[in-house]
Amino acid sequence: MNCLEIQDVHKAFGGIQALDTCSLSVAQGTITGLIGPNGSGKTTLFNIITGYERADSGQVRFQAQDITNKAPDTIFRLGIGRTFQLTRIFPRLTVLENMHVAVQRTDLRGMFRWWSASHERQRALELLEFVGLHTFKDLPAGNLSFGQRKLLEFAFILIAEPQVILLDEPAGGVNPTMVNYLADRIRTLNQRGVTFLIVEHNMEFVMELCHRVTVMHRGTSIAEGTPAEVRANPGVLQAYLGD
Numbered sequence: 203m204n205c206l207e208i209q210d211v212h213k214a215f216g217g218i219q220a221l222d223t224c225s226l227s228v229a230q231g232t233i234t235g236l237i238g239p240n241g242s243g244k245t246t247l248f249n250i251i252t253g254y255e256r257a258d259s260g261q262v263r264f265q266a267q268d269i270t271n272k273a274p275d276t277i278f279r280l281g282i283g284r285t286f287q288l289t290r291i292f293p294r295l296t297v298l299e300n301m302h303v304a305v306q307r308t309d310l311r312g313m314f315r316w317w318s319a320s321h322e323r324q325r326a327l328e329l330l331e332f333v334g335l336h337t338f339k340d341l342p343a344g345n346l347s348f349g350q351r352k353l354l355e356f357a358f359i360l361i362a363e364p365q366v367i368l369l370d371e372p373a374g375g376v377n378p379t380m381v382n383y384l385a386d387r388i389r390t391l392n393q394r395g396v397t398f399l400i401v402e403h404n405m406e407f408v409m410e411l412c413h414r415v416t417v418m419h420r421g422t423s424i425a426e427g428t429p430a431e432v433r434a435n436p437g438v439l440q441a442y443l444g445d
């Protein structure tokens with residue numbers, strides 16, 4: 203079953219057609235990679251799925267429900283969490299305080315009104331432990347490395363227990379040990395039933411981690427399959443070489 207379906211989405215920025223009749227689907231319970239050359243429309247597609255950009259036309263469905271152009275907080279509440287290419291943390295607050303801020307953000311406040319302060323703290327600590335940051339909980343988040351900040355952002359979205367998680371370049375600028383650790387956390391969550399859609403330029407990471415891979419080129423999906431199928435597809439190499 204597909205949990206996410208994108209159908210014939212168009213999006214232009216002025217004269218630039220960022221998405222052009224873009225269709226793809228993400229099967230429930232998979233880790234799906236979204237790859238493609240720079241400027242092929244991957245981040246624009248993420249922004250449209252999560253409500254940060256409006257589609258000019260086309261449809262986005264989540265669990266068979268039309269979510270096209272709904273507000274980001276509505277989509278988040280429905281169960282789609284995402285991270286961004288650049289991290290969004292408060293550097294002078296501690297790691298734990300950053301977790302509390304994440305809970306307090308408007309889009310989460312309504313969902314967790316019933317949380318007591320102690321429950322919130324316990325859940326925040328559990329998630330910090332899950333992403334391996336619990337020993338840093340009392341340090342300013344600004345002291346964290348770039349990779350650790352990405353793990354902290356990952357913990358933010360886990361607060362809401364999303365069914366689908368969209369990760370935008372999770373391995374970009376992150377050292378290899380941290381990349382392996384992140385892959386392990388993604389696999390663990392996937393085994394618990396979370397579906398992933400991951401934009402990533404690190405091919406080794408994508409090919410080892412993902413069950414399915416979709417390739418974008420000039421605003422549309424040009425190939426889809428297992429990592430081995432995509433790797434063997436001559437059209438994919440052509441897209442990267444710039445036809």
Ligand SMILES: Nc1ncnc2c1ncn2[C@@H]1O[C@H](COP(=O)(O)OP(=O)(O)OP(=O)(O)O)[C@@H](O)[C@H]1O
Nearest residue numbers: 215218219220238239240241242243244245246247
């Ligand atoms: N807000 C915007 N205003 C104008 N043009 C934009 C905007 N966002 C994206 N674009 C353009 O749309 C096209 C697709 O960009 P997008 O960032 O979605 O590609 P991408 O595949 O994510 O690239 P990258 O791998 O470099 O992150 C590019 O030509 C880009 O310059």
